[in-house]
Amino acid sequence: MRPLHPVAPGTRSALGIAFFVLFVAFWAWITLGGHVNRIFLADPLSMLKDGWRLLVEDRFWLDILITIWRVFGGFVLASIVAVPIGIAMGAWKPVEAFLEPFVSFARYLPASAFIPLLILWAGIGEFEKLLVIFVGSVFQIILxxxxKVGSTRRDLVEAAYTLGATDNGIVKRVIMPANAPEIAETLRLVLGWAWTYVIVAELIGSSSGIGYMIINSQSRLATGQIIFGIIVIGLIGLLSD
Known part of the structure; x- marks a missing residue:
């Protein structure tokens, strides 16, 4: 294998599928072969049976929809607030100097640390879950x-000024269009992080959602249901990517 040498699309797909096949085969071998106690790790077949039972008998699909709503609701709120602030910080250096120290500090604070305060402020309803997603996402998006905006090519900006563009016109017609793909990629990245925040929020003070199902299954040693919930999160993440 040559370093950095590209892989054909068909080969890439085959290698990706091969990993999953080997992973499931190893999982089946250690569980069905009796190498690991099934109390600690359910086998693939039992996991699928437990998952089907959750969907059909326990209406787990409702928990899935609730979690999706929480993720996208909180993420959209964070994006609406964060993207304009991030653009302002990148475009105008005084704004960056004013906000950057606080935003850099706040982005290191884990969203889970705010859950006790958010429960006190907003209760244990849906708004609290949305706030957890908001707090976990907003500072990451801003920074x-x-x-991205601050690294806009200077030659584009200078060319626009030469053609008579105003300061506001530079932001609207040069900076924002030039960075739209990068901003979209940023939102895609942070959306993946939002899934970790919602599961943490649902583990505490919740009566619905995928995280609630996982913690409820843990108390009953239902590892098949736990694994199924984790896989559902991964699949939804792939579909929303």
Missing amino acids: IVAV
């Missing part, structure tokens, strides 16, 4: 968008 990444600011960095």
Whole structure:
């Protein structure tokens, strides 16, 4: 294998599928072969049976929809607030100097640390779950968008000024269009992180959602249901990517 040498699309797909096949085969071997106690790790067949039972008998699909709503609801709120602030920080250096120290500090604070406060402020309803997603996402989006906007090619900006563009016109017609793909990529990245925040929020003070099902299954040693819930999260993440 040559370093950095591209792989054909068909080969890439085959290699990706091969990994999953080998992973499931190894999982089946250690569980069905008796190498691991099934109390600690369910086998693939039992996991699928438990998952089907959850969907059909326990209406787990409702929990899935609730979790999806929480993720996208909180993420959209964070994006609406964060993207304009990030653009302002990247475009105008005084704004960056004013906000960057606080945003850099806040982005290191884990969203889970705010859950006790958010429960006190907003209760244990849906708004609290949305706030967890919001807090976990908003500062990450702001800083990444600011960095992307701040690295806009100077030659594009100077060319626009030469053609008579105003300061506001530079932002609207040069900076934003030039960075739209990068901003979209940032939102895609942070959306993946939002899934970790919602599961943490649902593990505490919740009566619905995928995270609630996982913690409820843990108390009953139902590892098949736990694994099924984890796989569902991964599949939804892939579909929303």
